Amino acid sequence: MSEHLAVTAASGLRAQAAALDAADELAPLRKLFVLGEGVYLDGNSLGALPAHVPGRIADVVSRQWGELRIRSWDESGWWSAPERIGDRIAPLVGAGPGQLVVSDSTSVNVFKAVVAAVRLAGPDRTDIVVDATTFPTDGYIAESAARLTGRRIIPVDPAAAPSVLGPATAAVLLNHVDFRTGRLHDLPALTAAAHAAGAIAVWDLCHSAGALPVGLDEHGVDLAVGCTYKYLNGGPGAPAFLYVANRHQRAFDSPLPGWNSHTDPFAMDPRYTAAEGAVRGRVGTPDILSTLALEAALDVWDGVSVDSVRAKSLALTDFFLECADAYVEGGLGGPDSRVRSLTPADHRSRGSQIALRCAEAPAVMAELIARGVVGDLRRPDVLRFGFTPLYTGFADAERAAAVLADVLARLPAA
Numbered sequence: 001m002s003e004h005l006a007v008t009a010a011s012g013l014r015a016q017a018a019a020l021d022a023a024d025e026l027a028p029l030r031k032l033f034v035l036g037e038g039v040y041l042d043g044n045s046l047g048a049l050p051a052h053v054p055g056r057i058a059d060v061v062s063r064q065w066g067e068l069r070i071r072s073w074d075e076s077g078w079w080s081a082p083e084r085i086g087d088r089i090a091p092l093v094g095a096g097p098g099q100l101v102v103s104d105s106t107s108v109n110v111f112k113a114v115v116a117a118v119r120l121a122g123p124d125r126t127d128i129v130v131d132a133t134t135f136p137t138d139g140y141i142a143e144s145a146a147r148l149t150g151r152r153i154i155p156v157d158p159a160a161a162p163s164v165l166g167p168a169t170a171a172v173l174l175n176h177v178d179f180r181t182g183r184l185h186d187l188p189a190l191t192a193a194a195h196a197a198g199a200i201a202v203w204d205l206c207h208s209a210g211a212l213p214v215g216l217d218e219h220g221v222d223l224a225v226g227c228t229y230k231y232l233n234g235g236p237g238a239p240a241f242l243y244v245a246n247r248h249q250r251a252f253d254s255p256l257p258g259w260n261s262h263t264d265p266f267a268m269d270p271r272y273t274a275a276e277g278a279v280r281g282r283v284g285t286p287d288i289l290s291t292l293a294l295e296a297a298l299d300v301w302d303g304v305s306v307d308s309v310r311a312k313s314l315a316l317t318d319f320f321l322e323c324a325d326a327y328v329e330g331g332l333g334g335p336d337s338r339v340r341s342l343t344p345a346d347h348r349s350r351g352s353q354i355a356l357r358c359a360e361a362p363a364v365m366a367e368l369i370a371r372g373v374v375g376d377l378r379r380p381d382v383l384r385f386g387f388t389p390l391y392t393g394f395a396d397a398e399r400a401a402a403v404l405a406d407v408l409a410r411l412p413a414a
């Protein structure tokens with residue numbers, strides 16, 4: 001493209017970004033977050049800090065801990081925080097009350113869910129079908145759960161999962177959105193396929209919770225886990241959630257039955273009797289500082305619909321692709337392109353990130369970050385850009401694409 005045409009294209013896209021931001025009903029939410037200069041496109045690793053959280057945590061530390069001390073377990077609602085906050089997250093993932101608990105890490109909840117799923121499925125079912133493209137922790141833990149329970153792992157590309165399901169399948173563990181490519185898998189169809197085979201469907205929602213509608217109850221998901229430090233902005237290491245559908249709660253047999261999931265923890269009974277409901281997913285003493293930081297962070301969702309977040313997410317990722325295609329020499333899909341999108345163009349198969357394959361990805365991401373455009377690198381060659389509609393604007397998408405094009409133009413091809 002000639003320099004004149006490139007300048008015209010850029011000013012057209014900048015004007016379009018300004019118009020899109022002006023019409024965006026979610027734009028006012030941006031000021032609820034601490035963002036500073038630059039463009040933050042890494043909310044799919046660590047969501048930004050909501051500005052009111054430090055004050056709330058200061059109160060938890062100084063007053064609740066400092067002054068009330070042990071009384072805070074009751075008086076400040078510490079003891080019941082895991083299920084109370086679970087109920088706050090529930091509508092964001094399409095679940096009715098009493099089915100989510102916030103506790104432990106996603107990794108630990110994957111363990112609880114996979115072992116519990118195998119136990120629910122019964123002794124005759126020998127296979128655990130696992131997403132072959134999974135974020136690694138799920139695969140490691142499923143493997144260990146299989147060894148512990150005497151089952152075998154069947155790795156499969158999620159879209160092909162129905163072809164390996166059968167009477168031997170105990171459980172199917174899949175990611176709703178692929179962490180690397182941003183591909184959104186068909187949760188309703190794959191859950192239905194698992195059920196048709198008589199298996200338990202377990203979903204990892206780390207990259208969809210807070211980014212798009214999940215519909216856990218509507219689609220009959222059995223068990224699910226998810227992070228709260230990505231699109232839910234709960235803070236580094238914020239506790240994850242575990243969903244156990246109502247119909248499974250009485251039979252849910254946790255492999256980690258700690259005293260917090262006992263029906264009467266303070267009876268200090270040497271015999272374990274599981275609590276009813278979502279509480280059964282708890283293990284030990286909750287990490288109160290992280291848990292209450294998450295609770296405070298969830299305030300930004302008051303009055304916000306996940307549908308509006310999804311609509312903006314798709315518009316943002318479309319616009320970023322359009323800008324990158326226009327600005328990067330050779331475009332995104334041409335024969336001379338140095339970057340190619342790994343994220344499906346089809347909205348039905350797209351999460352809330354764009355992943356670009358680029359041979360020089362390590363050097364490109366380092367330079368992008370140095371210039372204030374923060375995405376992340378997934379080695380060896382993936383540039384990942386996460387779009388969090390609560391605080392990312394269209395001008396951010398345009399600027400990120402412009403800086404990406406400039407970085408590539410200045411960097412010799414590998």
Ligand SMILES: Cc1ncc(COP(=O)(O)O)c(C=O)c1O
Pocket residue numbers: 105106107108135137138175179204206207227240
């Ligand atoms: C899909 C997925 N599952 C699990 C995890 C890991 O969870 P944690 O480290 O919080 O246990 C992540 C991200 O770290 C993830 O992206």
Ligand SMILES: Nc1c(O)cccc1C(=O)C[C@H](N)C(=O)O
Pocket residue numbers: 044045046135179180206
């Ligand atoms: N959990 C993370 C961490 O503790 C440090 C850095 C990154 C993470 C992530 O969440 C990575 C993320 N799950 C991913 O999709 O790559």
